[in-house]
Amino acid sequence: LSFAGGLLTQLPDSALTLGTALISGYMISAKLPRIRRWLERRFPKEKWKPVLDGLRRVKAALLGRLLAQLKLSCLTFGILAAGFLLLRIPNGLLWALAVSLLDAFPVLGTGTALIPWALIAFLQNNAPRAIGLLGTYAVVTLLRSALEPKLVGRQLGLDPLVTLMALYV
Numbered sequence: 001l002s003f004a005g006g007l008l009t010q011l012p013d014s015a016l017t018l019g020t021a022l023i024s025g026y027m028i029s030a031k032l033p034r035i036r037r038w039l040e041r042r043f044p045k046e047k048w049k050p051v052l053d054g055l056r057r058v059k060a061a062l063l064g065r066l067l068a069q070l071k072l073s074c075l076t077f078g079i080l081a082a083g084f085l086l087l088r089i090p091n092g093l094l095w096a097l098a099v100s101l102l103d104a105f106p107v108l109g110t111g112t113a114l115i116p117w118a119l120i121a122f123l124q125n126n127a128p129r130a131i132g133l134l135g136t137y138a139v140v141t142l143l144r145s146a147l148e149p150k151l152v153g154r155q156l157g158l159d160p161l162v163t164l165m166a167l168y169v
Helices: 002-030 032-042 045-086 092-103 111-123 127-156 160-168
Strands: none
Touching: 002 032, 045 092, 045 127, 092 111, 111 127
């Protein structure tokens, strides 16, 4: 009952906000050609061309970086899935997906999940699984360290050595 009362008290304010948004959207779209002409007179394209070119390059670099990270995440998922399936971990593909999503965050990485997991497995007297998890972690880390500068550099159009130095800086 209190939820319904709160919803009813918010209804007039929401309707007013929606109505204002619709009216202002209509008025702006009706005057859009005139607004565009006014902006073009005040801000000629020749003056803004270097800025727009720079923004296009930044957009291309960001998309390239995202594409490289997506490729690295798919590689990480594949290695983790293979390792988890070899270790016969229940729901291995789901765990591989979860750990590869965790790896997408810059500070966390796969070690955030695999190292404590291996430690717990070792404390539970399951040394083969602990060693397998640490091995999987080592393979993921080595391959990512080797491939990340190459993939990111290729997507950004930079030399892999320059990219490696930039990654470490």
